[in-house]
Amino acid sequence: MxxxxxxxxxxxxxxxxxxxxxxxxxxxxxxxxxxxxxxxxxxxxxxxxxxxxxxxxxxxxxxxxxxxxxxxxxPPSSFSSNSSSLKQDIEQLQNLLGKLEIRVATLESKKVTPEKIEIKETPKKEDDDDVDLFGSESEEESEEAAKLKEQRVAEYAARKSKKPTIIAKSNIILDVKPWDDETDMKELEKAVRQVTTDGLLWGASKLVPLAYGIHKLQISCVVEDEKVSIDWLQETLQEIEDFVQSVDIAAFNKI
CATH class of the missing domain: 1.20.5 (Single alpha-helices involved in coiled-coils or other helix-helix interfaces)
Structure with a gap:
């Protein structure tokens, strides 16, 4: 199986x-x-x-x-291409030379005659016989210039003297205080205005209340700075011992 x-x-x-x-x-x-x-x-x-x-x-x-x-x-075959261009350049140069020769010939045919320029001779000035070797003319000119200078200086001084001189002035407001309320303020103002000097001009005045019925005198004045001293004015007013206790400057302005 x-x-x-x-x-x-x-x-x-x-x-x-x-x-x-x-x-x-x-x-x-x-x-x-x-x-x-x-x-x-x-x-x-x-x-x-x-x-x-x-x-x-x-x-x-x-x-x-x-x-x-x-x-x-x-010539080698490699030069054949360049020979044609060289020939053309030579022909162009020959043409240019021909044109230049023609132009030169035309210029030579036209001869330019130079124009004659006439030079005028200026006559020489004759030497002056009267020559001042010592310079007398210059001396006269210097004298005239000096006179002219002196004249102008004198004119300037005259014009300057005619101009008004500016005087420096000041406007002052003074506070004048009395001793008490029994002080006669009219008499006080009268005594203040009696203080006079060259360059001092009194102005307006008024009474200004202080306290307890007491008033002070506020008075203005104009003074020339060169002639009147403010310290002098204050000291002079304070010498009025019967009416004035003190003097103060309330305002001060230049004019």
């Missing part, structure tokens, strides 16, 4: 041979691809080498041709 069963089973006994055959096949395929790629590269390198060789040959033939031309007395 066991042998029959084994006979009926399907077993691939030659698998190893087939595997080896497949491996050899693929190896040959890979080698064929490598050979083709190397062949292509070799063909490309051969083509580039042939191109380089052709260009080198062309250059060599060109050099030989130039040498032959030089030996024959002909």
């Amino acid at each position: 066991s042998l029959e069963i084994l006979a009926q089973e399907k077993v691939w006994l030659e698998k190893a041979k087939y595997a080896d055959a497949e491996r050899l096949y693929y190896e040959k395929m890979s080698k064929a691809n490598e050979y083709e790629s190397s062949a292509i590269c070799s063909r490309d390198s051969e083509s580039s080498e042939t191109i380089n060789a052709i260009t080198d040959l062309k250059n060599a033939f060109q050099k030989l041709d130039d040498r032959v031309r030089v030996l024959e007395g002909k």
Whole structure:
């Protein structure tokens, strides 16, 4: 029974041979691809080498041709392109030279005659015989200038003297205080106004209440600063001892 069963089973006994055959096949395929790629590269390198060789040959033939031309007395072929431009430049220069020659010829034909300039000779002044070597004229001029200067100084002094001189003045308001409420303020004002001197002018006055029925005399005056001293005026008013207790300055203004 066991042998029959084994006979009926399907077993691939030659698998190893087939595997080896497949491996050899693929190896040959890979080698064929490598050979083709190397062949292509070799063909490309051969083509580039042939191109380089052709260009080198062309250059060599060109050099030989130039040498032959030089030996024959002909210009090289590389100069043929430049020769045409040189010829054109030479022709232009020749044309310019021709035009210049024509212009020079026309200018030489027209001779310019220089105009004669007449120079008028100024007659020389005769030397004066009466020459004052000692400068008498200059002395007269200096005397006239000195007189003119003195005259102008005198005129300026006269104008200055006619101008009114500005006198410095001050406006002062004084507070004159009595002893008590029984002091006669009219007599006090009368005694104050009796103080007179050059440069002192009394003005308006009024009574100003202080306290407890006592009033003070507020009187204004104008004084010339150069003639009247304020300290002197205060001391003089305070000497009226019968009526005046004290004298104060309420206001002081320059005029």
